[in-house]
Amino acid sequence: AQSVTQLDSQVPVFEEAPVELRCNYSSSVSVYLFWYVQYPNQGLQLLLKYLSGSTLVKGINGFEAEFNKSQTSFHLRKPSVHISDTAEYFCAVIAYGGATNKLIFGTGTLLAVQP
């Protein structure tokens, strides 16, 4: 079974400051890793994904994430945030080679960007 932990329920940050949203996962098999963003009253939008290869993946809106196998982490970063980045961010995994496409989500981190 897989599980995802997002330790920070809320991260306040000032505009133009860097930010890191933390994600750790647990799985007995290899997983694909994803970050999604949800703006108020909207569905989830895929930010980026990690399959294999380079451990640093770049996504949309200037976000990037680094996969660390030894620490089973997949932290999301942005060097300079904007007010428009205020949203909830979800880390998720899918088991590699599994028979279904069941996404396991973390509990989400609310990124609150202040002017």
Next chain:
Amino acid sequence: KAGVTQTPRYLIKTRGQQVTLSCSPISGHRSVSWYQQTPGQGLQFLFEYFSETQRNKGNFPGRFSGRQFSNSRSEMNVSTLELGDSALYLCASSPPGPPYEQYFGPGTRLTVT
């Protein structure tokens, strides 16, 4: 390509009633999954359909059911609605092949009174 569409976007029902939500996946996607999102429980997997067959099911009571049609469109049904069923119901579709990333629709906001 058009994204995942869900209808209706908002719905208000009374306890005891039943409801049907609809989802149209991205063209070419044959896998459709449903999730329930609530402030208390977060995002929870309901079920997944692939080629008209339910491939996986989450831990929800039998009042929650779904189906998929030959054109990959999917519906989910909730019978005998309870107050606790108030939630945002999200549908997602996946392209064939790994990593099976899911693309979500805008959701249906169901309020049960």
